[in-house]
Amino acid sequence: MTVADPQTARPDTAATAAALEALAARLGDRFSAGESVRDQHGRDESWHRPHRPDAVVFPETTAEVSAVCAICHRHGVPIIPYGVGSSVEGAAIPVAGGVVVSLVRMNRVLAVDPGNFDCTVQPGVQRRALNEHLRDTGLTFTVDPGADASIGGMIATRASGTNAVRYGTMAEAVRALEVVLADGTVIRTGTRARKSAAGYDLTHLFTGSEGTLGIVTEATLRLAPIPETVIAATCRFATLEAAVETAVEIMQAGIPVARVELLDAAMIEAVNAYSGTDLAVAPHLFLEFHGDPESARRDAEAAEAIATEAGGAGFAQAESAEDRARLWRARHDCAYACMANHRPKRMLTTDVCVPIPALTENILAASADAAAAGLPAPVLGHVGDGNFHMILMLDPDDPEEVARAEGVSARMVERALAAGGTCTGEHGVGLGKRDYLAREQGPEAIAVMRSLKAALDPKGLMNPGKVLPD
């Protein structure tokens, strides 16, 4: 896939040159305008075309992030915050050039307070490293997107994952933030209290703003106690419908399931090939139950009864911690499995989330539509939340294939919106869902979002081209 170089389209290269000079002076060898570094920071995991930024900086402190923003702001140069580049929606691709601010060196866990069930971290900490850091506290950070994303990136996209059905998403996990605004101003939002009614909810405003309103430089995160008992299970079904209906019934029965994940037959095939598992090639639910020994067991039994009633077979519990870890690692690697099976194609990932009663119909219609379009389209889903992904593999340089995939995706979004759902449950809007956002929220709400953007970033420098439609 060819890399676009946005500099050619930029009006004021003199201003950019002046900004880069000032940044190089301020950051020394933590400034790079080298081509390979720029290319590394111009792409993500999506099918969206990479774009080369003008430079990449690697600040180590909030003060440095502030200085970087102030310099870019003075010269009118775009600022693109960057975590580990695991976006599946082009959220960090510098489509208008500018300076990528990599938070990779701001990766310290600053404080852990087990007595308040929280920790404070820098944005470059990755979720697995955070849980490794926490391992002796009896606490865990529960949000687990497929990728080993950075906390900053997870805040930016309001990420969730397999545990969200029980423990919530980043919207619930973030208690307080430190944010650098476009002009370099540093603000703090929220507190370490469990709740607050103090003024406008800036914490939630920045959570999910995809770097378009500011750069998160510190975050206080809510933690959960590691449950006494964890029971993982898998169950296979003859039809996709039976699998989804089982998940719907488990939710509607009020079973406090900790995870309930759907993988269709195509996804199981991809996972087996990539992760070395030997699951039967059929739709599966992966489940997990947390609690004291009795309640976890009761929940698992109640779910098994529902699954069996629906024709589910082989309800098997993963007994050891190693088996569980292997199972969930395979689940987390789904996207990578699809990419590995279809290289060099790239991934267009759908992410609708619908009310639970509409879930079965939405998944079946999407799957049938992709089959009719002749596209390989494995399905996986956080079905307890009503959220599912169809992974459409495509060649970005084949306009006909792109159009077919976009058609499937657009029709999926239409159905989700008609059912009262959203175009994106957890991946964010990025580049690819801006028109869907407009359809979902309506012109009046989009106008409000634009006015918030203009209030916080009047020059339009923060991660331009993302979230809001052109």
Add this chain to the structure above:
Amino acid sequence: MTVADPQTARPDTAATAAALEALAARLGDRFSAGESVRDQHGRDESWHRPHRPDAVVFPETTAEVSAVCAICHRHGVPIIPYGVGSSVEGAAIPVAGGVVVSLVRMNRVLAVDPGNFDCTVQPGVQRRALNEHLRDTGLTFTVDPGADASIGGMIATRASGTNAVRYGTMAEAVRALEVVLADGTVIRTGTRARKSAAGYDLTHLFTGSEGTLGIVTEATLRLAPIPETVIAATCRFATLEAAVETAVEIMQAGIPVARVELLDAAMIEAVNAYSGTDLAVAPHLFLEFHGDPESARRDAEAAEAIATEAGGAGFAQAESAEDRARLWRARHDCAYACMANHRPKRMLTTDVCVPIPALTENILAASADAAAAGLPAPVLGHVGDGNFHMILMLDPDDPEEVARAEGVSARMVERALAAGGTCTGEHGVGLGKRDYLAREQGPEAIAVMRSLKAALDPKGLMNPGKVLPD
């Protein structure tokens, strides 16, 4: 207490007269400029001085709310949304005059979807009426402030209550909103999906904005299944410290308590007098445990063991639904009990919320400070959330008494902020905590809040004088 009449201080009475004429023409007998109606809508439950609005309107539809706002906007007249007037921070007092928009006639439950655990309501629905409406669904709306507040008011203040420790606050309970902006524009935020990453989080921005950014005209609320088993309990302690420490230890042990409420000896005395209970006059915890029969019992036993270890006595379970209801009704009536015992004094309610490890020190210091100031100051608290209230009774026309109470309150906030807490856990900023908000959030964050206010309400008409400091 004398009623101020803000009209005398208003610059443009001709514009106001024109607005009132247009509103009267639009709303007919649902427009009132009568003195008693205006007075009824110029006060709340707090010690803040009532102010008489210029008029009160009673719209029945979103279109009417929009028309009211458009008229007021055209003439530059303040707009003050009003629920049932149960604010304890002056949030709905029309300090700059203008038109009070009573939502009392917009009190319908529009839809209940048990399969998606949600309902959609108009803002004038009160929380008890909503739960009465839901009684045959097996579901319940969990947020329960002391007052039988309107849902719109609860959204406005980001309210919580006794169940928040387990089920969350309005920040977690609101899925989607319809909001009328200052100029009459109607927007929709969020969807009926359980989660979303679609654009800026307008739902959370309006939740807690205290009517200063728009008027909520419709809300979709998350519901919870009524638990299979509910065990309520009370336990008394020899000292306030032992009671609070027990609550802290219950939380830190990770017991998923559904309610853990503190009442100090003075509050028990007030409750006994007002509600006819005969509790021993000593610090108490009121607790509740939800779950299946075994897990609720296990949780209650684990909490009892902690309480007993701390010297708690008389750990008594309320067995019947009637006993439980009487107990929690007494708890909810605490504020009214204090007012009844000290009539005609008015209530200055503190509302700090602190990290759990700082809770004991903060409560003990506050209680000692009030005693030293010679003020009657019963304490109650949602201690599982780190949130507590000291109710200071005062005569608003006695400047010396007001100053003493404000001194106690200010020092309590200082200690809370020093511990990483917030000046308001659930009551909102209203009139009385604007300076504290500035101290808590800092000038940079306040400037951001001001810019959001200016973006959404450039004429500054929505509930002026609230939230943001002058």
